[in-house]
Amino acid sequence: MNMKPMKLACLTTALVTTLAMGATAQEFDWKAHSGETVTFLANSNPLGQLLIDHAGEFKELTGIDLVVDGYQEQQMRQRLMTVMNARSDEVDVFMTLPSRxxxxxxxxxxxxxxxxxxxDNVAADYDPGGLSPALMEAATFDGKVTGVPLNIEGPLLYYRTDIFAECGLEAPSSLEGLPEVAAKLKDCTDATPFASRGLAAATPYTFAGFLHNMGGQYIVDGKSAMCSDESKSALTLYSDLLKEYGPPGVINYSFQQLTALFRAGRAAMSFQSSNEFGPIMDGGDRMNDTGIIPLPPGPGGSHPTVIGWSLAISAHSGNPDAAWYFLQWASSPEMQAKFALAGIAPPRAAVAESDEYKAWLSESPVRQQWQEALTVLADTGTSEIGYPIISNPESRQYIGQAVGDLLLGTVSVDEACATADAALNELIARD
Amino acid sequence: MRVNDEHRGQMAAMSMPALIFTVGMIAFPFIYTIWMSFQLYSSTGQITGSGIGNYQRMVGDDEFWNGIWITFYLYFLSLALQLVLGTGLAMLLFRAKRLPGIVRSLFISPFMMPPVVAGMMWLVILDPSLGAANWILTSLGLPASAWLASPVWVVPTLAMIDTWQWTPYVALIVLGGLQSLPPSVYEAAEIDGASRRAVFWRITLPLLLPTLVTAMVLRSVDLLRFFDLIYITTQGGPSNHSMTLNIYGFRTGFEFFRLGYASALMVTLSVIVLGAVIALNRLRAAVEW
Known part of the structure; x- marks a missing residue:
């Protein structure tokens, strides 16, 4: 995974391995903090919900009371910001996206x-070295390890094998070939040929793969590069696909609408999060007519987007020792094996290789394709969704805004990229 | 004299909890926000004084002026719809005195619904691909609409949802006003042979004006701070076409962590809301009878 320079990756891997070696020598008492309380600020996504659902097991194992404060993703961040700015110890543990x-x-x-x-403080069977080195590296800033990974995810191309067969089409093999496939689907089926995110703040998650596979980069020589030839090609390709072959109202589409559309059988191709695999397959209608592949490679090669949620301890926590027990429990091989069987891709290679998980995958070809696609993401992906700057969240708004303006057809690609570059260069300068 | 002093002391002591609450929960946060509006917050939480820098930036910020325009467009459209429809609904309820309680309850049920629930419900109904609204339109042979995804229709659609939710509230206020009107005026109009239309325009509406202005004040405060429904349905999109000042300030502060600038935006919005309330209160005093 090309998240940061190779040197940093090696250092991080070495750090985690060293830590693992030191840790296994220690005796570990899961009941050491029995009777204490840990407050967990959770994102109510499928992953956070699983943690909440299994919270009883944590209490049973450790005797620690877990107080859950659950919100939707953005509301969770607002709550966190309020707590952190007040330097309050109200939150001990929170979910976080290091890539964002x-x-x-x-x-x-x-x-x-x-x-x-x-x-110094891990159970014998925890195996810190088994956690994805790339995701551990992504959560390491200035030598500080800020969290443990809970999952691995990224956008994948879900497509309807039955519709493709009826239309005599193969799964797209190149990024530039996507419009041709979509055009043939448009002539052959009533289903929406291609769907992806259009909501400004959410779009970079899916657009980043187009940018990188077209050979584009967000920053070149310290300046925003949305107007490079490669970036403009990516902007044009992505927005044209959605404008010509996307669902009506795609400019407001995020993961909820994409999942609803594909699950209802109304989309032939949907480029959306691997995390939505469970909700999409829920009910079983799509289990036997869906294929899954990573985003096809483009002129710039294959650089799919891959990220993972992490669990972090607040710097203002009044009880970080007990909080660590929650992190360790949630990221333990045992719990991650349970999460994997619920459709949460594990960030531990050992879990992905376990017999139980393999048996679950083998029950359906689409599960195997999902895991194979995720393996490609883990091996070759990049977590650069927005600009690699402190104001990454704000940078995503301007990237999404450029795509949105093109979807509305109110500006040319030159105008859209120039507007984005102006705002993004200001952000880069500010940071 | 001593009794009066003692009485005053007791009164002060009894009102002290309310005073402390008001200062703690309203005055302090507002003063703190004003203070923050003169600071520059970096993305990492570093604070430095910026004088009137945030306000100067606001003047040249296209998004700010877009926010002002969208805020007032949505405000006037929603307020007009709610006053007209609310008055009409109140007249119907006033005349149908024997309307069963369950029907009256149904009339007022939308505003009992949390705005977040209403937003989610309408998001599903108005989904351009899977929603019931377009299914009905196309079943009737009419063209489908992009609703919340259309840059032209997004504000009218939001106004329609808010009107669906809050018209019954306005109707309840107006109904109260109708029930308090003096019957003698209507008896005199009847004796004079005034038509129903003349009674409405020359008697009912002028007498209802104080009540209508009260409804305007109450809805104005909410409409100028319009937030939850937009946040749930469009988050200011498509492409900033529903980005009210409140949504813009919220995103600037809580998503992009620029708290100083967001505070300046919110102080400005507060001044606008306060100005509207003062203007409407003066109007209410002018139409009192």
Missing amino acids: EGMQFAAAGWYADIAPYLK
């Missing part, structure tokens, strides 16, 4: 460094 806010939260000093815990 990691640099910002780390610079603001919101994360506790969990490296000492990984080194």
Whole structure:
């Protein structure tokens, strides 16, 4: 995974391995903090919900009371910001996306460094070295390990094998070939040929793969590069696909609408999160007529987007030791094996290779394709969704805005990229 | 004299909890927000004084002026619809005195619904691909609409949802006003042979004006701060076409962590709301009878 320079990756891997070696020598008492309380600020997504559903097992194992404060993703961040700005100890543990806010939260000093815990305070079977080195690296800022990964995810191309067969089509093999496939689908079926995100703040998650596969980069020589030839090609390709072959109202589409559309059988191709695999397959209608592949490679090669949610300890936590027990329990091989069977792709290679997980995958070809696609993401992906700057969340708004303006047809690609570059260069300068 | 002093002391002591609550929960946050509006917050939470820098930036910020335009467009459209329809609904309820309680309850049920629930419900109904609204339109041979995804129709659609939710509230206020009107005026009009239309325009409406202005004040405060429904349905989109000042300020502060600028935006919005309330209160005083 090309998240950061190779040197940093090696250092991080070495750090985690060293920590693992040091840790296994210690005796570990799961009941050491029995009777204490840990407050968990959760995102009510499928992953957070699973943690909440299994919270009783955590209490049984540790004797620690878990108080859950659950919100939708953005509301969770608002709550976190309020708590952190007040330097309050109300939150001990929170869910975080290092690819989005990691640099910002780390610079603001919101994360506790969990490296000492990984080194000195883990159960014998925890295996810190088994956690995805790439995701551990993505959660490491200035040498501080800010969280443990809970899952691995990224956008995948879900397509309807039955519709493709009826139309005599093969799954697209190149990014530039997508419009041709979509055009043939448009002539052959009533289903929406191609769907993806159009909501401004959510679009970079899916657009980033188009940009990187077209050979584009967000920043070149310290300046925003939305107007490079490659970036303009990516903007044009993505917005034309959605404008010509996307669902009506796609400009407001995020993951909820995409999942509803594909699950209802109304889309022939849908480029959306691997995390939506469970909700899409819910009910079983799509289990036997869906194929899944990573985004096809483009002129710039294959650089699919891959990220993962992490669990972090608040720098202001009044009880970080007990909080660490929750992190360790949630990211343990045992719990991640349980989450994997619920459709949460595991960030531990050992879990992905376990017999139980393999048996679950083998029950359906589409599950195997999903895992194979995720393996490609893990091996070759990049987590650069927005600009690699502290104001990453704000940068996503301007990228999405450029795509949105093109979807509305109110500007040319030159105008859209120039507007984005102006705003993004201001952000880069500010950071 | 001593009794009066003692009485005053007791009164002050009894009102102290309310005073402390008001200062703690309203005055302090507002003063703190004003203070923050003169600071520059970095993305990492560093604070430095910026004088009137945030306000200067606001003047040259296209998004701010877009927010002002969208805020007032939505405000006037929603307020007009709610006053007209609310008055009509109140007249119907006033005349149908024997209307069963369950029907009256149904009339007022939309505004009992949390705006977030209403937003989610309408988001599903208005989905251009899977929603019931377009299914009905196309079944009737009419063209489908993009509703909330259309840059032209997004504000009217939001106004329609808000009107669906809050018209019954306005109707209840107006109904109260109708029930308090003096019957003698109507008896005199009847004796003079005034038509129903003349009675409405020359008697009912002028006498209802104080009540209508009260409804305007109450709805104005909400409409100028319009937030939850937009946040649930469009988040300011498509492409900023429903980005009210409140949504813009919220996103600037809570998503992009620029709290100083967001505070300046919110102080400005507060001044606008306060100005509207003062203007409407003066109007109410002018139409009192």
